[in-house]
Amino acid sequence: MRDTGMQRRGFRLSDWFARLIARPDVQNMASALPFGRGMARRDGAEIFEILQGFVASQVLGALIESGILRDLLDGAQGAEALGFAHGVPADRMEQLLRGGAALGLLRRGRDGRYGLARKGAAILGVPGLEGMIAHNREFYADMSDPMALLRGDGDTRLQHFWPYVFGAGGNIDPAVAEKYSTLMAESQVLVARDTLAMLPIKGAVTVMDVGGGSGVFLSEVLRRNTRARAVLFDLPQVMPSAETRVRDLGLAERVTLQGGSFREDALPRGADVISLIRVLYDHDDETVTALLRAVYEALPPGGRLIVSEPMAGGARSERAGDLYFAFYTMAMGTGRARSPERIAQMCQDAGFQEMRIPRAPRPYITSALNCVRPRES
Numbered sequence: 493m494r495d496t497g498m499q500r501r502g503f504r505l506s507d508w509f510a511r512l513i514a515r516p517d518v519q520n521m522a523s524a525l526p527f528g529r530g531m532a533r534r535d536g537a538e539i540f541e542i543l544q545g546f547v548a549s550q551v552l553g554a555l556i557e558s559g560i561l562r563d564l565l566d567g568a569q570g571a572e573a574l575g576f577a578h579g580v581p582a583d584r585m586e587q588l589l590r591g592g593a594a595l596g597l598l599r600r601g602r603d604g605r606y607g608l609a610r611k612g613a614a615i616l617g618v619p620g621l622e623g624m625i626a627h628n629r630e631f632y633a634d635m636s637d638p639m640a641l642l643r644g645d646g647d648t649r650l651q652h653f654w655p656y657v658f659g660a661g662g663n664i665d666p667a668v669a670e671k672y673s674t675l676m677a678e679s680q681v682l683v684a685r686d687t688l689a690m691l692p693i694k695g696a697v698t699v700m701d702v703g704g705g706s707g708v709f710l711s712e713v714l715r716r717n718t719r720a721r722a723v724l725f726d727l728p729q730v731m732p733s734a735e736t737r738v739r740d741l742g743l744a745e746r747v748t749l750q751g752g753s754f755r756e757d758a759l760p761r762g763a764d765v766i767s768l769i770r771v772l773y774d775h776d777d778e779t780v781t782a783l784l785r786a787v788y789e790a791l792p793p794g795g796r797l798i799v800s801e802p803m804a805g806g807a808r809s810e811r812a813g814d815l816y817f818a819f820y821t822m823a824m825g826t827g828r829a830r831s832p833e834r835i836a837q838m839c840q841d842a843g844f845q846e847m848r849i850p851r852a853p854r855p856y857i858t859s860a861l862n863c864v865r866p867r868e869s
């Protein structure tokens with residue numbers, strides 16, 4: 493972009509404004525004026541929300557990991573009983589429950605017992621959410637020194653949770669693959685539903701899901717396209733859990749399981765639609781460039797690629813993509829949350845055209861992009 497005088501002046505103005513707001517005397521004056529007072533209070537409250545975010549998420553984590561949130565489905569309980577059950581003094585348990593109520597997850601009844609509030613109950617109804625919240629413990633440990641994480645000092649817990657990120661494909665312990673596949677499968681239902689709402693797959697003959705995990709996305713595709721067939725391509729260690737799920741869903745006749753690594757093996761041909769669901773953000777640009785090119789080669793002219801994953805905001809920062817997922821993928825070691833425009837550019841560089849980026853109803857679940865291999869290629 494060309495750096496015009498206006499842009500430079502605008503930038504200086506905003507710097508000057510920030511310096512002004514940062515002056516204690518200006519803050520004092522603002523809180524004495526009616527308009528400034530409202531703004532200072534709103535800013536203060538929002539700053540405090542950011543500052544206490546880690547305490548809020550740890551209280552949420554404690555309610556999930558202890559099983560208290562789920563136990564309250566059976567009815568309200570008091571701090572005394574819960575404290576006894578969890579080996580926590582009653583007055584401290586009361587504090588946890590009050591904290592949960594302050595977050596709108598619990599509600600305190602007139603008798604002093606605590607039950608589930610709407611948001612607390614909703615957490616239990618969202619597939620995979622409890623697992624994701626409990627998994628935050630790994631990420632939380634990596635975030636304890638964010639500057640060390642940014643500098644890339646040392647090992648992270650998430651690198652070990654996702655061993656394939658450094659290309660360990662062939663050497664992954666199947667038990668580790670089973671652990672991450674289960675976590676993904678639980679949350680994939682929501683991702684699959686949002687993706688297919690944004691980009692319905694209609695009239696496809698064969699859909700191949702690359703890095704498809706245990707097949708949740710494909711099962712949603714096949715449920716909606718009763719005549720379609722599917723290929724699930726993922727690391728060989730993931731195949732046993734995929735096989736079990738596909739068989740349990742009665743889809744064994746319609747799904748071909750293909751173990752392999754997209755780093756080393758050619759992708760199978762024959763699919764007219766290929767999907768990459770929560771795959772690209774795991775990997776560096778070099779791996780993604782090679783993968784997109786391999787997908788392009790595997791598709792026939794007119795074939796379609798669907799990418800779906802949480803994405804960064806691009807020109808405008810966005811909370812889920814530029815905070816949570818950006819730091820999560822950084823802690824994995826190789827990944828990054830990319831904006832839809834960046835992914836579109838990478839797809840275009842691989843040869844794709846007709847980019848479409850639908851509006852994401854829940855960007856914290858997923859965003860999506862559709863593109864096509866040109867007919868004349």
Ligand SMILES: C[S@@+](CC[C@H](N)C(=O)[O-])C[C@H]1O[C@@H](n2cnc3c(N)ncnc32)[C@H](O)[C@@H]1O
Nearest residue numbers: 656676680703704705726727753754755769770
């Ligand atoms: C974050 S998980 C997403 C799984 C699934 N698509 C979902 O959304 O739940 C990434 C998947 O990519 C697979 N994967 C990673 N590296 C791979 C490789 N080199 N070849 C094939 N699959 C790979 C992993 O085994 C894993 O199943």
